[in-house]
Amino acid sequence: MAAKIHVIANQKGGVGKTTLAVNLAAITHAVLVESNSPLRKLEQEEAPSPVMVASTDPQGSSVWWSDRVKNRGGLPFDFAQVDDPRDLSKLRRLAYSHIFVDTPGSLEDERILQSALEECDDVIIPMTPEPLSYDPTRLTIDEVIAPRGIPYRVVVNNWDPRDGTTDLQQTAQFIAKSGWPACKTVIRRYKLHTRASAEGQVVTQYPRNRTASEAREDFLYLALELGYGGSVPALPTQNTGSPASSSARKS
Ligand SMILES: Nc1ncnc2c1ncn2[C@@H]1O[C@H](COP(=O)(O)OP(=O)(O)OP(=O)(O)O)[C@@H](O)[C@H]1O
Numbered sequence: 001m002a003a004k005i006h007v008i009a010n011q012k013g014g015v016g017k018t019t020l021a022v023n024l025a026a027i028t029h030a031v032l033v034e035s036n037s038p039l040r041k042l043e044q045e046e047a048p049s050p051v052m053v054a055s056t057d058p059q060g061s062s063v064w065w066s067d068r069v070k071n072r073g074g075l076p077f078d079f080a081q082v083d084d085p086r087d088l089s090k091l092r093r094l095a096y097s098h099i100f101v102d103t104p105g106s107l108e109d110e111r112i113l114q115s116a117l118e119e120c121d122d123v124i125i126p127m128t129p130e131p132l133s134y135d136p137t138r139l140t141i142d143e144v145i146a147p148r149g150i151p152y153r154v155v156v157n158n159w160d161p162r163d164g165t166t167d168l169q170q171t172a173q174f175i176a177k178s179g180w181p182a183c184k185t186v187i188r189r190y191k192l193h194t195r196a197s198a199e200g201q202v203v204t205q206y207p208r209n210r211t212a213s214e215a216r217e218d219f220l221y222l223a224l225e226l227g228y229g230g231s232v233p234a235l236p237t238q239n240t241g242s243p244a245s246s247s248a249r250k251s
Pocket residue numbers: 012013014015016017018019020057061103104105106157158159187188189190191192193194195196197
């Protein structure tokens with residue numbers, strides 16, 4: 001089956017496109033490949049990843065990012081710098097399930113964004129919960145994405161719970177008034193995410209502590225909400241009429 005291509009876009013810079021692309025890819029890889037079964041982990045360690053991040057950003061922040069992570073034992077997913085987004089159609093034919101496409105955060109690079117959109121299945125639009133990101137997000141959606149009729153979802157990123165809910169509520173109202181489909185999941189602001197690129201880590205490689213689990217949880221919820229965990233295989237049919245199964249249910 002051809003890979004699903006998810007473009008992460010917002011012509012406003014610094015709203016979290018690269019952060020969402022690499023961390024959604026990391027979580028999707030973890031859900032599809034890893035597991036908490038040590039046996040399966042061993043089996044899958046050498047297996048190729050069904051997930052790729054493709055960066056179309058000529059400033060290449062995710063290239064820099066992936067280099068950092070390589071120095072710390074490697075990215076869990078594949079990574080490619082794509083200079084011509086038309087090449088995404090070739091990537092689709094490779095054996096991936098999901099390709100997350102990071103795009104540039106400027107109006108000048110609209111041509112790149114437009115050609116990435118030509119190839120994609122859906123668009124994820126991160127926005128920060130502050131009035132400064134309203135207008136650029138509106139431009140991106142109304143002028144570039146909605147006219148193409150591609151399914152898209154807005155995700156609020158970088159909300160700091162310590163700031164209270166006023167900005168978050170205002171942003172949710174703005175999104176609702178604009179009629180944009182939005183994710184219920186909000187990605188909270190954690191210093192861990194800010195430090196992650198400098199330290200060369202994706203969420204699934206964060207240390208095992210409570211804050212890191214919370215930070216990871218946001219991306220897990222988002223991946224689940226967006227349906228990136230794959231389909232659930234049909235369960236074997238139960239012979240519900242048998243005495244054994246009915247006694248098992250009672251016990
Ligand atoms: N949820 C978050 N918590 C903490 N820091 C975050 C979060 N999301 C993004 N950041 C930080 O904000 C900065 C901008 O994020 P990022 O580079 O992902 O944005 P971008 O949209 O890709 O930017 P550009 O348009 O420049 O490519 C980075 O330093 C990143 O680490």
